[in-house]
Amino acid sequence: MSCISSQQEEKTTILHLGYHPPLAWNALVAFLCSRGSRYVEQLMGNRYLRTIKLGNDAGWIAAQQDPIRNRINVEVSPSLLPHLSQLQTRLHILFDLDANPVLIENHLKRDKTLKPLIIHTPGLRVPGTLNAFELSLRAIVGQQVSVKAATTLFNRFVTAFGEPVDTPFPELNRTGPVASAIADAKPQTLINLGVTQRRALTIQLLAKQITDGRLKMEAGNSPQLIEQLMALPGIGPWTAQYIAMRALGDSNAIPASDLGLMRALQIEKSAGVLSRTEKWQPWRAYGVIHLWHYLSTGG
Numbered sequence: 001m002s003c004i005s006s007q008q009e010e011k012t013t014i015l016h017l018g019y020h021p022p023l024a025w026n027a028l029v030a031f032l033c034s035r036g037s038r039y040v041e042q043l044m045g046n047r048y049l050r051t052i053k054l055g056n057d058a059g060w061i062a063a064q065q066d067p068i069r070n071r072i073n074v075e076v077s078p079s080l081l082p083h084l085s086q087l088q089t090r091l092h093i094l095f096d097l098d099a100n101p102v103l104i105e106n107h108l109k110r111d112k113t114l115k116p117l118i119i120h121t122p123g124l125r126v127p128g129t130l131n132a133f134e135l136s137l138r139a140i141v142g143q144q145v146s147v148k149a150a151t152t153l154f155n156r157f158v159t160a161f162g163e164p165v166d167t168p169f170p171e172l173n174r175t176g177p178v179a180s181a182i183a184d185a186k187p188q189t190l191i192n193l194g195v196t197q198r199r200a201l202t203i204q205l206l207a208k209q210i211t212d213g214r215l216k217m218e219a220g221n222s223p224q225l226i227e228q229l230m231a232l233p234g235i236g237p238w239t240a241q242y243i244a245m246r247a248l249g250d251s252n253a254i255p256a257s258d259l260g261l262m263r264a265l266q267i268e269k270s271a272g273v274l275s276r277t278e279k280w281q282p283w284r285a286y287g288v289i290h291l292w293h294y295l296s297t298g299g
Helices: 025-034 078-094 101-108 114-120 132-141 147-161 179-183 187-191 197-211 222-230 237-246 259-265 270-276 284-296
Strands: 002-007 012-018 041-044 047-054 057-066 071-076
Touching (some): 025 284, 101 114, 114 284, 132 147, 147 179, 187 197, 259 270
Antiparallel strands (some): 002 012, 041 047, 047 057, 057 071
16 A cells, blocks of 8 residues: 655645555565665665666665555655656565565474574565666675675766766666666776676676667566577676576575675585575565575674
């Protein structure tokens, strides 16, 4: 359920987006910001701040949980008002607001490893995205490097290809890179940002296929899109499954070769992870998020 109100003195609009409780909001927005650029998304207390471009209009949002009313209140900049319907849809994906955590977690709690994690942090969502290409770019530059190194590289892409945008928040001043801008760039421009020639090729091929419509990064056709992604040089099962989890809304996607998952499940090979998590289906992605959260908090 969604509704709209306005703040006349600031000329902004407030979206009220309902969700099925519980919702582990702090964990959700911390995950989003830990894998993004500070120029594009930030945390201010428990408010999630983010720039966004819809059509030809760039602006910003500021989202905060209202746990009493089980809703997310999202302040929207005036520049985005012509796109409110599209924005609401994207925010539901970003925050995974249509998930039913009680149903999902009752199923996953049958697993002896997941049960104590779910009891400790109920309501974890699979963090989505506002822009599938931006998330895919971040996943590719994050291959085989630390989170810190990947963030540094991604910030360079934001600086080079993001558009300036005015916001009332310090440093939140650029939109994320869009596929068309990188598709038209010279390969050396990408290499100069710090990625290898091979990785630059991967990024540019992905950008071109999204731009010309050969690759439609939309939810609902995950198996075919995973095959298309893996046909690109430099995109393997981990990256394709990660994109499926977060950009394609595939609740059963699992990056089985993830070293963190192997460690948490005490398994040495990805085939073992797939076998071990068979009973998590069709909610494997939520089991992954619970294990990643456990690992990120010292597990």
